[in-house]
Amino acid sequence: MNQIRAVIVGAGAISENHLKAMQVSSRTELLAVADLDQQRLDRCAAAYSVRTYRDYKAMIRQERPDVVVITLPHFLHKEAVIWCAEQGCHVLVEKPMAMNVQECREMNEAAARNGVILAVGHMQHYFPSMIRAREILRSGRLGKVIMMNDRRWCNYFHPDRPAWFLERAKSGGGIVVNLGSHSLDKLQWLTDSRVDKVKASLTYYGDRGDVEGSANLFLETTEGVAASVSLCGYGQLYLNETEFLLTGGQLKLLGSDQLRIYDGHSGEYEAVDTSDLPETFTAQWEDMLNAVQHSSELGISAEYGQSITAVVEAIYRSHATGREQAVTN
Ligand SMILES: NC(=O)c1ccc[n+]([C@@H]2O[C@H](COP(=O)([O-])OP(=O)(O)OC[C@H]3O[C@@H](n4cnc5c(N)ncnc54)[C@H](O)[C@@H]3O)[C@@H](O)[C@H]2O)c1
CATH class of the missing domain: 3.30.360.10 (Dihydrodipicolinate Reductase; domain 2)
Incomplete structure (x- = not known):
């Protein structure tokens, strides 16, 4: 796996930091972004030359990414993470991991069941x-x-x-x-x-x-x-x-x-x-890529996110x- 194929779900405020980190990474092919808001999608398409989707499930079925970065409101983290894990995608979800510990447990179980990496963006x-x-x-x-x-x-x-x-x-x-x-x-x-x-x-x-x-x-x-x-x-x-x-x-x-x-x-x-x-989000993304490509230990594991x-x-x-x-x- 020379280049990691990546997409983002949620084109709000914090997605910009992830998009910039992916854009400067020679190991990343940034494919597409999904959001319900067409104006935000248009901005991403213009700034990052990505394909855009209103429906993130359609995006993932179509693009078949290796990694999905989820930058959605908190109540949507669990459902999106579990669905992406079931498609065989590694996931970096923004902090906080979920609404409560029970949701975190279910997300960690889904990642383990599907053999994918789940990271939580404790970018500090x-x-x-x-x-x-x-x-x-x-x-x-x-x-x-x-x-x-x-x-x-x-x-x-x-x-x-x-x-x-x-x-x-x-x-x-x-x-x-x-x-x-x-x-x-x-x-x-x-x-x-x-x-x-x-x-x-x-x-x-x-x-x-x-x-x-x-x-x-x-x-x-x-x-x-x-x-x-x-x-x-x-x-x-x-x-x-x-x-x-x-x-x-x-x-x-x-x-x-x-x-x-x-x-x-x-x-x-x-x-x-x-x-x-190095710059914070670049370092976080590099850590994620190393975990995916070289199975290195992640500084932002989902077990830590749950804690x-x-x-x-x-x-x-x-x-x-x-x-x-x-x-x-
Ligand atoms: N690490 C940090 O310091 C930091 C800073 C800001 C936000 N965050 C986290 O990032 C996440 C997102 O926060 P934000 O500030 O970017 O919020 P935001 O409201 O700016 O962005 C969320 C985006 O998700 C989209 N969305 C909502 N439902 C959707 C759906 N079903 N499908 C596709 N898109 C959908 C919205 O249209 C919006 O564009 C949160 O978990 C937040 O806590 C972390």
Whole structure:
């Protein structure tokens, strides 16, 4: 398999990042895109010279791709992933993997039954800042990780957000599902552990939809790392900062692209150079291609995707019961 034949299902906001990554890949033949929205299809056809379809099943029957990238609203992930797996296609589905853990299980079973790879687009694993942060944490040079403090504030209910994100029945939830999954991912991926306990307090004051707009989370991992996560989306000043405190220093992630280190001696944070590392979506797509062509281990397996959805589910359970919850996969 010299060239991987690929298609995309869903031509919305995030599809653009995947299309660009495929376009620059010499190992990829980008065939077609499916969406219900004709204007979006026309834009893709003009920008990427792809064939377009309104019906993704017709596209896959006609094009017979090796890999399908699914960038649909959350409530459609399960059905689309299982159907594509049954056609023998490898799948990269956007995060969050699905609406709940039961759906993730069914998707993982379908992938195993059909012998295909299922990946979940936790693309932060390929942020240059995250790759370097993981190297530093794993090297042990800053000692043992004690805690993570994460703050993500924004206007979650901004007018440009597609309506389905704010309907619980279609999105599975609000700021927790959507932005919180990135915070949970940072905690699990960078500390090489899994969240196993959660205490959560949410609010529902958004002026659109029926999803939560804030969450205060206290989490603990299997390695004994404690984390506090503050998510607030009622038009706050934008903030996206994560600090890891260790026995011998500190790391700070700022937004998607900056990393700072305090080594316990210098008296202040210093910038860490990440300029040698590749662009995020290109690196994610290369990882997917390596898994398909060379059976290499994926940084974004669907077992991992399920572990994030399991924490999200425990967060909603904790808010509903007012009690700490164990995470169950
Ligand atoms: N990794 C990230 O940082 C990141 C960022 C944004 C979005 N996402 C994820 O990507 C996914 C898509 O989000 P988005 O922001 O692109 O949403 P979006 O609403 O912009 O795009 C979704 C597209 O799916 C199309 N669609 C809906 N039903 C369809 C169907 N039955 N067949 C074909 N097309 C259909 C819609 O017309 C729309 O164009 C979600 O899982 C979201 O959480 C991830």
